[in-house]
Amino acid sequence: MIHSVGLTNGTLPWMALVLAVIVPALGTDQERTPPNVGRDAESRPSGMALEQGSVPGGARVAKEEYEKRAAEIALRIDEAAASSQENAALLYYQALLARREPDPCTARLLNAVSRGGEPDPWVKVYLGRSLTTIELAHIASQMPQCRWGPMRAGEQQLDFNLGIPLRGLSRVLDADARTLAADGHDRAALARCLTTRRLAHHTGADTYNLFSISQSIHTLALLAIVHILGTRPPDAETLAWLKGQLATVPGTPFEPAPALRKWRDAELQFWRTRPKGRAFTRELVLQKVPDANDKKKLRALTNDQLLVIALEAEQRVPGLYGISAPPQLLERAQQACDQYLQSALQIIKADLPYREKHAKLQAMVDSLDNRASDGDPIAILSDAPKVVELYHRLMVRNAVYDNLVAAAIEIGLVQARTGQLPQTLPPGLPKDLYTGKGFVYERTGKGFVLRFDPNNLSRIQVRQFEFQTSKSSSRNP
Numbered sequence: 001m002i003h004s005v006g007l008t009n010g011t012l013p014w015m016a017l018v019l020a021v022i023v024p025a026l027g028t029d030q031e032r033t034p035p036n037v038g039r040d041a042e043s044r045p046s047g048m049a050l051e052q053g054s055v056p057g058g059a060r061v062a063k064e065e066y067e068k069r070a071a072e073i074a075l076r077i078d079e080a081a082a083s084s085q086e087n088a089a090l091l092y093y094q095a096l097l098a099r100r101e102p103d104p105c106t107a108r109l110l111n112a113v114s115r116g117g118e119p120d121p122w123v124k125v126y127l128g129r130s131l132t133t134i135e136l137a138h139i140a141s142q143m144p145q146c147r148w149g150p151m152r153a154g155e156q157q158l159d160f161n162l163g164i165p166l167r168g169l170s171r172v173l174d175a176d177a178r179t180l181a182a183d184g185h186d187r188a189a190l191a192r193c194l195t196t197r198r199l200a201h202h203t204g205a206d207t208y209n210l211f212s213i214s215q216s217i218h219t220l221a222l223l224a225i226v227h228i229l230g231t232r233p234p235d236a237e238t239l240a241w242l243k244g245q246l247a248t249v250p251g252t253p254f255e256p257a258p259a260l261r262k263w264r265d266a267e268l269q270f271w272r273t274r275p276k277g278r279a280f281t282r283e284l285v286l287q288k289v290p291d292a293n294d295k296k297k298l299r300a301l302t303n304d305q306l307l308v309i310a311l312e313a314e315q316r317v318p319g320l321y322g323i324s325a326p327p328q329l330l331e332r333a334q335q336a337c338d339q340y341l342q343s344a345l346q347i348i349k350a351d352l353p354y355r356e357k358h359a360k361l362q363a364m365v366d367s368l369d370n371r372a373s374d375g376d377p378i379a380i381l382s383d384a385p386k387v388v389e390l391y392h393r394l395m396v397r398n399a400v401y402d403n404l405v406a407a408a409i410e411i412g413l414v415q416a417r418t419g420q421l422p423q424t425l426p427p428g429l430p431k432d433l434y435t436g437k438g439f440v441y442e443r444t445g446k447g448f449v450l451r452f453d454p455n456n457l458s459r460i461q462v463r464q465f466e467f468q469t470s471k472s473s474s475r476n477p
Helices: 015-031 047-052 057-075 088-098 104-114 121-129 131-141 159-182 186-203 208-229 236-248 256-272 282-286 292-299 303-316 327-349 354-373 377-381 388-418
Strands: 440-443 447-451 464-468
Touching (some): 057 121, 088 131, 186 208, 208 388, 256 377, 327 354, 327 388, 354 388
């Protein structure tokens, strides 16, 4: 049941209710924690010992509960959530409060699973104790609207406080997907990847920090799909279902124009809402500069240039000078920032090779240091300008992974329908955006390989993925 609780005027009236619901449940779970949690991995009972009951019964109960319910939860379609006008963030917050932080041993086991390893029975124990978190996130992901609330309080940025737990939640969902796949629940495993993809979409791009975490969650979902598709023979019905789902389930919202302007507006708001500071004077700034050469260079600047440099320092160290930005200067800063962002957006949209776009955007970013040294007003609104190249790089990386998954699905569909892998890539497949050409495709004795970016323009370490599609090579026939 989804309770009607809202955010009002930036306050959090629902927090007491959430704590009242979640904290007792956490206490119950703590009581069931086996005594060896937190010790070295070698001290854990083996999987066989776990089955034979040489550990507290709570661990076996959690593992059995996971095996009984996890696939059903992953495949559940919640029509009430899909049509709800409630705020999904309220359920996500409850999921985050219910999430159990894994002890060091379990964290190592979860990391091994994320790298393609077989899930240890203790992973299932952890996931069994995390079913409340998984189920709440599953429901929340199906809700259309997600508003996280204020991301700044005074001079405090709050996005890290949210972003780090969201990354932890995505790791739980990733472990769930890979464990379901290892147990042979392919459709449920892929459905859980779609939950992670929806979480990436809901994480959004209200701030750059949230955007970067969103795209990492998006990538996590795609790599899990690649892992699942790469370890079993293709099934035409499942692949067709997945193709349709990926076409309708959004991931990270890659919309550079509104995102960059939103981040610019947040910085403008920071300056406009600061308390009025002391009056700017040259002496106020110069007396705090200990180096004689630096002081000499600063004396050569105009008052406007020196004010910009002082405000940039004030932004890094609030209270350094205790000054505020005059409205006229903010207008000039916005104009300079808008011109810069417009140029960057034209490059991003241009029909140019990736290498050329990257070089042009990086040159723009590199120019910001010189502009700041010269007291250019853009220096006090530099958050959005500084990330234009990185934004483009992340956008292309996720698009390439999306294209790789789409290509793997089409190849799998050919094999499922004809009984044979195609000799060459089927026509019309999406491309490797780093080269502007099709992916490198190679048939192997066990299936096929897809490669991208042979010159490593992307600086991505793993750019080759193997798909073992023959029945004899499947880990879970």
